Amino acid sequence: MSQxxxxxxxxxxxHGHDHDHGDTGAHGHHxxxxxxxxxxxxxxxxxxxxxxxxxxxxxxIGGFFSxxxxxxxxxxxxxxxxxGVVSPNEYNQLITNHGTIMIFWLAMPVLIxxxxxxxxxxxxxxxxxxxxxxxxxxxxxxxxxxxxxxASWFVPGGGFGGAWTAYPPLSAKSQYNLTPLGxxxxxxxxxxxxxxxxxxxxxxxxxxxxxxxxxxxxxDIPMVVWMIVIASILFMASVGPLVAGAVMLVFDQQLGxxxxxxxxxxxxxxxxxxxxxxxxxxxxxxxxxAVGIVAEIITxxxxxxxxAYKTVLYTAFGTAVLSFFVWAHHQFIAGIDPRMANVFxxxxxxxxxxxxxxMFVYVATLYGGSxxxxxxxxxxxxxxxxxxxxxxxxxFLGSSGSDIYFHDTYFVLAHFHYTFVPIAVIAVFAxxxxxxxxxxxxxxxxxxxxxxxxxxxxxxxxxFIPLFITGMGGDHRRIYNYxxxxxxWTPHLIQMREFATVSLLVLIAFQGIFxxxxxxxxxxxxxxxNNPWNAxxxxxxxxxxxxxxxxxxxPNCYRGPYEYSVPGREEDFWPQNEVG
Amino acid sequence: xxxxxxxxPRRLPRQQVAPNAVIGVLIFIATEIMMFAGFVSAFxxxxxxxxxxxxxxxxxxxxGATLINTSALIASGIMMHFAARAWQRDPALARRPTLxxxxxxxxxxxxxxxxxxxxxxxxxxxxxxxxxxxxxxxxGMHGLHASAAILALGIVYLKMAGRGVSEPAFRAxxxxxxxxxxxxxxxxxxxxx
Numbered sequence: 001m002s003q004x005x006x007x008x009x010x011x012x013x014x015h016g017h018d019h020d021h022g023d024t025g026a027h028g029h030h031x032x033x034x035x036x037x038x039x040x041x042x043x044x045x046x047x048x049x050x051x052x053x054x055x056x057x058x059x060x061i062g063g064f065f066s067x068x069x070x071x072x073x074x075x076x077x078x079x080x081x082x083x084g085v086v087s088p089n090e091y092n093q094l095i096t097n098h099g100t101i102m103i104f105w106l107a108m109p110v111l112i113x114x115x116x117x118x119x120x121x122x123x124x125x126x127x128x129x130x131x132x133x134x135x136x137x138x139x140x141x142x143x144x145x146x147x148x149x150x151a152s153w154f155v156p157g158g159g160f161g162g163a164w165t166a167y168p169p170l171s172a173k174s175q176y177n178l179t180p181l182g183x184x185x186x187x188x189x190x191x192x193x194x195x196x197x198x199x200x201x202x203x204x205x206x207x208x209x210x211x212x213x214x215x216x217x218x219x220d221i222p223m224v225v226w227m228i229v230i231a232s233i234l235f236m237a238s239v240g241p242l243v244a245g246a247v248m249l250v251f252d253q254q255l256g257x258x259x260x261x262x263x264x265x266x267x268x269x270x271x272x273x274x275x276x277x278x279x280x281x282x283x284x285x286x287x288x289x290a291v292g293i294v295a296e297i298i299t300x301x302x303x304x305x306x307x308a309y310k311t312v313l314y315t316a317f318g319t320a321v322l323s324f325f326v327w328a329h330h331q332f333i334a335g336i337d338p339r340m341a342n343v344f345x346x347x348x349x350x351x352x353x354x355x356x357x358x359m360f361v362y363v364a365t366l367y368g369g370s371x372x373x374x375x376x377x378x379x380x381x382x383x384x385x386x387x388x389x390x391x392x393x394x395x396f397l398g399s400s401g402s403d404i405y406f407h408d409t410y411f412v413l414a415h416f417h418y419t420f421v422p423i424a425v426i427a428v429f430a431x432x433x434x435x436x437x438x439x440x441x442x443x444x445x446x447x448x449x450x451x452x453x454x455x456x457x458x459x460x461x462x463x464f465i466p467l468f469i470t471g472m473g474g475d476h477r478r479i480y481n482y483x484x485x486x487x488x489w490t491p492h493l494i495q496m497r498e499f500a501t502v503s504l505l506v507l508i509a510f511q512g513i514f515x516x517x518x519x520x521x522x523x524x525x526x527x528x529x530n531n532p533w534n535a536x537x538x539x540x541x542x543x544x545x546x547x548x549x550x551x552x553x554x555p556n557c558y559r560g561p562y563e564y565s566v567p568g569r570e571e572d573f574w575p576q577n578e579v580g
Numbered sequence: 581x582x583x584x585x586x587x588x589p590r591r592l593p594r595q596q597v598a599p600n601a602v603i604g605v606l607i608f609i610a611t612e613i614m615m616f617a618g619f620v621s622a623f624x625x626x627x628x629x630x631x632x633x634x635x636x637x638x639x640x641x642x643x644g645a646t647l648i649n650t651s652a653l654i655a656s657g658i659m660m661h662f663a664a665r666a667w668q669r670d671p672a673l674a675r676r677p678t679l680x681x682x683x684x685x686x687x688x689x690x691x692x693x694x695x696x697x698x699x700x701x702x703x704x705x706x707x708x709x710x711x712x713x714x715x716x717x718x719x720g721m722h723g724l725h726a727s728a729a730i731l732a733l734g735i736v737y738l739k740m741a742g743r744g745v746s747e748p749a750f751r752a753x754x755x756x757x758x759x760x761x762x763x764x765x766x767x768x769x770x771x772x773x
Contacts, residue, residue, distance in 0.1 A: 130600040198611060206603045210596045236607060240614025244622060248717065257706055257713040259622070265630065265710045270622055277618075 042132035043548055047139050048118035049439065052432075054139075055110035058146060059424075062101035067508060069094040074494075074501035076481040088480045089178065092161030093153070095478065099164030100186070104193050105146055107286040107424035112235075113142070113197065115289065115431050116204050116228040118439065122539035122546060123222045125213030125555040125577065129203045138199035145192035152185035160186035163478065165275055168260035168268045172252040184253050187246050194239050201232035213538065213577070216557035219310060220576065222537045223561070226313055227292030231285045234320045238281035245274030272334055276327035283419070284323045288316055290427035291358055294380045297434050298362055300535045301377035302369025303572050305562040307361050315354040322351045332400045333407045341400040348398030355391055359384055370565075370572075374533075375449030379430030382457050383422045390418030393468070408478075411471030414464040421460055429456070429514070436518075437532045441544040442525030448517040455510030462503030466496035534573045537561045541575050599748030602755065609759045612725070616763055619721065620770050623714045634711045639702040641715065642695060643772045649691045650768055653726075656684035657761030660754050667750065674750070675740045681757070682737055685730045692723055715771060722760070722767055729753075729760045 041047060064082075071078070072086040079085055086094065117135065121128055129135045153159035160183040162171040174180035208229045212221065248259040249271065258264030260271050299306045306312065328336055328344040362384055371377070393415040396402045406412060429452075436444050467475075470493050475482070482488045482497070531540040542551045555577035563574040597603065627633050634640060663677035696716075704712045736753045739745040 126594075131604065134604075198608070202604045202607045205607055206600050209603055210598075210600055211594065214594055233607075236611045237614055240611050240616070241618030241621075244615050244618030247721075248622065251706070251713065251717065255706055257717075258710060259626070259713060265626065265635070267626055267629065270625055273625075274618055274622065 040136070042128070042136045044117045044121050044129050044132070044135060045439070045546065045550075047135050048114045048116075050139050051109045051114035051117060051142065054143060054146060055106050055114060058101050058105035059110075061150075062098050062106060063508060063511070065094045065098040065101070067504060069098070070501045070504050072480070073482075074498045076483050089158065089161060091480050092163075092478070093159045093179075093182075096161050096163050096186075097149070097153070097159055100149070100190070102420065102424060103164065103282070103286070104190060105149070107420065107428075108193070108197060109142060110428050111286055111289040111293075111424065111431075112204075112228055112231055113138070113200050115224070115293065115435070116200065116232070118435065119222075119539060120204055120207055120225055120228065121211070122438070122542070122550055123225050123537050123561075124208065124211055124216065125538045125551065125557060126207070126211040127549045127551065127554065130207045130211055131203050134199050135203050138196045138203070141192055141199070142196035145189045145196060148185055148192060149189035152182045152189065155181040155185065157182055165279070166249065166271075167275075168249065168252065168271050171271075172249060172260050174253070180253075184250055187250050187253070191243060191246050194243060197232075198236060198239065201236045204232045205229055213555050213557040216576070219313075220557055220560045222292075223295040223306060223309070223312065224289065224292030227288040227295075227316060230316050230320050231288040234281050234288070234323065235285045238278045238285075238324065241274045242278035245271055248274075269331070269334055269336070272331050273327070276330045277324075279330065280327040281320075281323045284319055286423050287355075287419070288319070290383065290423040291316075293427050293431045293434075294362065294383050295365075296535075296537070297376045297380040297430055298365050299562045299564060300434075300533050301372045301374055301380075302366050303564045304365055304369040305560075305564060307364040309560070309562065312358060312361050315357050319351060319354040322347065322354070326351055326398075329398050329400070329403070332403045338400070345398060345400045349395060352391060352395060352398070359388060359391075375444070375446055375453060376430050376434035378450065378453045379426055379433060382453065383426045383430060386418060386426060386457070386460070387422040390415060390420075390422065393418060406471065408476060409471040410467045410475045410477060413477055414467040414471060417464050417467075421464075425456070425460075429453070432518075434533070435539075436521065437528030438539055438544050438546070440522045440525075441528055442521050442523075443528050443532060444521040444525060445517050448513055452510055452513045452517065455513065456507055459503040459507035459510070463500045463507065466500045466503075470496045470500075531575075534571070536563055536573050536575050538576050541577050599751070601748040601752040605752040605755050609755065612759065613763070616718075616721070616767070619714075619718050620766065623718060623770065626710055626714065635709045637703075638709050638711045639699065639704050641699070641772045645695065646768065646772055649688055649695075650764060652684050652691070653688045653761055653764050656681045656688065657758055659684060660757050660761075664751075664754060667747070671740070671744070671747075671750075675737065678733065678737050678740065682730060682733045685726060685733065685757070685760075689723060689726050689730065692719065718767055718771055722764060725763075726760050729757050733757060 038046065041050075068080050068083040068086055069091055071080040071083075072091055077085065117129070157174075157179040160166070160171070160177065160179050162177045162179075162183065166183075166187070170176050171183055174183070177183050208221070208225060248257070251257040252259050252261065252266075258266045260266045260268045262268060295306055295312070325347045326344060328340060329348045332341050332344075393411070397406055397412060397415055433444055433449055436442075473488070473493050473496075475488055475493065475497075479485065479488075482493070528544045530543055532544075533540070538555055538557070539546070541555060556579075557576045558579060559574065559576055561576055565572045566574055659677045659681035663674040663681065666673035666677055699715075704715065706713050706716050732753045736745050736750060740750075
């Protein structure tokens with residue numbers, strides 16, 4: 001089967017970016033210099049790694065912040081080793097930037113940008129993204145946004161401390177937030193990051209529409225690609241109003257307008273609407289790729305076809321549409337009309353149905369499969385188990401009646417950490433351990449991987465189950481020191497806070513094992529071969545790590561991605577590009 | 581089921597839904613529409629809280645003069661449509677209507693600028709009231725898009741005069757210009773009237 005020479009060019013388009021080819025060296029016959037290879041690359045795999053490592057570095061910073069403020073929670077006023085005494089201002093800055101980093105600089109770049117970039121061209125069987133140079137620009141803007149955020153901590157007044165939701169008037173007026181520069185830099189950093197993901201999202205959607213391997217029909221696309229594409233569409237459709245709000249917020253901060261100032265005819269609740277119109281779909285923007293990653297891993301390690309592929313796909317679209325109609329459940333006590341609260345209670349409870357359905361689909365996929373408990377599989381199963389806790393506790397918060405009691409307590413905090421940690425940590429570890437052989441060409445150590453899994457998941461529950469209890473006990477969020485609140489300074493609640501903090505320390509300590517495993521395996525791990533997990537999808541049908549241009553011969557696609565254990569075949573897997 | 585899949589005789593061509601540049605710019609336009617929707621709904625909500633609009637002591641916007649300007653912009657959009665039809669006969673024929681659209685667009689932006697200068701003298705500034713703030717924010721955001729689109733049109737026009745421009749690039753620029761033209765009447769009706 002010979003490969004027509006022009007086939008390579010089909011992934012790209014010969015419009016205004018036609019000189020991309022000379023630049024990319026997409027045909028991969030020459031060795032690039034260090035800068036061109038690692039810093040200025042247009043190769044989607046290198047950009048994916050850039051996103052992955054930047055995201056991991058930012059995640060470490062975010063983790064360090066959580067360590068500092070959790071120590072302050074458990075032992076208020078004490079010296080925090082490695083940080084010093086946490087002042088009230090610093091406490092606010094720590095929690096704000098912890099939230100911002102974990103969502104915008106860890107979950108989004110790693111789940112969508114890193115794995116989207118790495119997987120979409122490989123899984124679709126093409127040589128690169130359709131706009132490689134826009135892809136490079138996307139990472140550069142993302143890096144700039146991270147630098148602006150980090151710089152905002154060192155300007156006079158320090159970093160922004162008005163919570164990651166940035167409600168005005170606290171965020172709009174420097175006499176309240178005391179960070180005249182930091183708050184504006186924070187908004188600019190977030191806006192730059194949105195530009196980066198807008199460029200990335202355009203690339204992902206266009207690539208998935210135009211560059212699929214010949215023969216790959218709609219329902220032959222691996223679920224994770226679908227999910228990243230749906231998430232990108234969701235992100236791009238919801239981000240506009242927030243950008244509008246962000247521009248208005250910067251005007252209020254720096255130019256003296258009064259968009260959100262009630263004294264001057266503005267409306268602070270307006271910001272909450274603009275923010276949460278984006279903010280709630282954003283939850284699904286990061287959830288859907290995680291769900292897709294889990295789908296890939298569960299099918300491979302239970303050697304079964306994904307149960308109800310089309311249903312999952314339609315459900316994902318349904319979730320995406322529905323997620324635009326739930327945002328005001330963040331505002332039940334913000335002074336919105338109770339009749340509106342009823343509507344949003346109904347839509348919020350509705351949206352738990354599609355997510356529950358996806359979880360049932362995974363259980364149905366596992367049922368009767370020949371399950372291998374490898375490290376990625378453990379992470380994927382851990383995702384399902386932990387995410388269900390997050391989903392079930394969300395129902396109490398989505399109902400406006402009980403939310404009036406729970407609002408802004410640690411119950412809310414524990415709930416969304418039970419959704420975001422499975423997404424941004426557990427699913428990311430699942431994906432990293434699963435695709436590591438393809439990314440770096442070597443296997444990770446299974447024993448260390450399993451120790452790391454248990455050392456992460458058990459302390460994770462140890463952190464947040466006590467916080468559910470303190471939340472129900474009345475612990476309000478964003479309190480600097482509970483010793484000032486005698487009714488919250490009881491031995492029982494103090495022990496809960498200390499237990500959560502100690503669990504966090506254990507969790508952080510176990511991450512060391514991951515980094516040892518990661519970097520040791522990268523250089524010294526045993527070679528992985530092309531397809532160590534016997535998977536069907538196209539990225540496993542090329543060498544590990546794939547060269548520039550990905551495939552020696554661009555593949556055809558003959559079947560869906562989940563044809564495992566097909567009766568009458570010798571092997572229990574059937575690669576998508578295999579003719580017979 | 582597997583049997584009929586195996587009857588793929590040989591490599592099929594990769595099928596493109598539409599040229600990459602066109603899809604990319606359409607997605608970008610969708611995002612932009614959502615951003616303008618955010619601005620317009622924020623404006624609508626804020627305005628609804630006032631008894632009189634414009635607020636007392638603030639000048640009215642020049643709705644009549646802007647109507648002339650609006651027709652110039654719409655004419656420019658129609659010109660781009662003619663350019664597209666001319667392209668189908670011969671790409672070289674598309675140059676003149678593109679230039680006319682470009683000049684009309686420039687007229688629109690300059691006219692807007694002159695109006696802004698006048699309004700600032702009449703006491704409508706960014707900080708004088710929410711009326712002024714929203715006016716300069718929304719109309720300024722549109723002007724920014726119009727300027728960027730004019731720049732793109734200018735590059736396309738120069739390329740047409742030089743070594744030529746590809747059809748998808750021309751179409752993508754055209755679509756972005758249509759967006760700038762089409763979003764304007766909405767803003768005019770909401771903000772000026």
